[in-house]
Amino acid sequence: MITVLSGGVGAARLLRVLRQHVEPASLRAVVNVGDDLVMHGLTICPDLDTITYTVTGRNNETLGWGLAGETWRVRDQLAALGGEAWFSLGDLDLATHLYRSQRLAHGATKTEVAAELGAKLGLDIALLPVSDDPVATMFDTEIGPLSFQEYFVKHHHGVRVEALHFAGAEHASLTPGVVSALTEAERIIIAPSNPLISIGPMLAIPGLRPLLSERRNDVVAVSPIINGAALKGPADRLLAEQGFAVSCVGVAQYYQGLIGTLVIDEIDAHLADDVRATGCDVRISPTIMGAPESDLALAKAVLG
């Protein structure tokens, strides 16, 4: 069994790669819920949905998020009504949120709903929300406190962040399935997701850090910072704002004590010793996914 601590896009891509190199049934994604939100009465779980859509080949490659073949009838009408349309909800994507919201209202857990949606869409890996309890990533910024989606979508992660909070995390529990996935896995992989806001909310839930540190020799992280920059999103700026080096070294610092190995990109090979100095091993590999050879190399690096 292979367990992958997952945010959204970067994790979804890694899972899609890994699925080609190990039995899908042996793959478990433990997924961040800190981006989840209730909007217009609907419970929206961006990371869970991104993984489901991407691993089943339904992701919208043009947009970089959401579903292929998406349309915008509802959003356009909502904008015409003067509603809050900045968080663009596609018509197909909305059906996911309606389904989830109705099932949650009827007493299902996020874990159950994720399994139901996955089964319906043909997902063949296990998708495990890290917790069924609410955890909300909150940003203290130069313009005041913002929720995750306000920071990320409404303000295009363009404001300076002074502090991060994971509201609810201290009272949240890992689900039993997540605990099993972390204790029974041969290998635990931390996906190249944003350490601070995709992996961080999970690390703030009591019990996860000890589980990782006990198993740190089996924990391999992939650096999402390549040549001093994030491929996507604000991980680079957030690392700087939170006092970490803006490089794979900063990622190693952030995960210090939790990982046995950090996979860094070939372009960052010269930083290997600095990474090792944080107390973990280093593997050097291509880390930008998309081409078969480099995907294979990355899969070997995290699995080998």
Add this chain to the structure above:
Amino acid sequence: MITVLSGGVGAARLLRVLRQHVEPASLRAVVNVGDDLVMHGLTICPDLDTITYTVTGRNNETLGWGLAGETWRVRDQLAALGGEAWFSLGDLDLATHLYRSQRLAHGATKTEVAAELGAKLGLDIALLPVSDDPVATMFDTEIGPLSFQEYFVKHHHGVRVEALHFAGAEHASLTPGVVSALTEAERIIIAPSNPLISIGPMLAIPGLRPLLSERRNDVVAVSPIINGAALKGPADRLLAEQGFAVSCVGVAQYYQGLIGTLVIDEIDAHLADDVRATGCDVRISPTIMGAPESDLALAKAVLG
């Protein structure tokens, strides 16, 4: 000022007719909320929306409900996911529910939301939910208890109803605007809506019956039963199941003590004396709307 106690389709049509014969600004619709429901996390107010859509000319004439030009991307995807798609939500209509749900979540009242949506869509009559408190019409049926939409949409009002309840009504309050609309109106009209399930939930709210009976000389109802049948919906069967005559006489019995006048269709002219025997005056008029001459005659009957 003219105030119309309103359910959905029949009331919306009457309001559209009246709007051509009196100043729109003088028209107030006091609207049933007993059909309102929360589905998929969304607060849906069918009667309020039917009136807004119909009076602004946006109603879907082909379907008989919903919006013109409607599409079904979300519903079809929801069905593909195995979700509860029996309550067909169109894409354009969904935007209304998203707007309302978000505004309610932010603390707005149904009254405020109805006004906002009306203003945005160009509604020029006042739309007043009878209450901002929850009232839910519930059916005890031969197959067990059903909510309004389960009875009406899921089971196509095809099961026998043993009893009706208006959950929450006894603790609900008329809004101040509704009380004004009823005390200040020159004429109060009860639309040709289903007496038991469109007008009944409003009558169950404390204060409405006394307001009507005090002003009964100014209260004119339009019978929704024509020649022993409802033009639309289950009003005829429900009257029978609840022990009323299935005719305009049964309608007069249901409104006994609350109305000064009942407008009955020409085809029911022979029942005029039986209606008068319940204690109200009778006006005979065409009551099926759609043709200019009969619409004018009906407007005169209710306003004159």
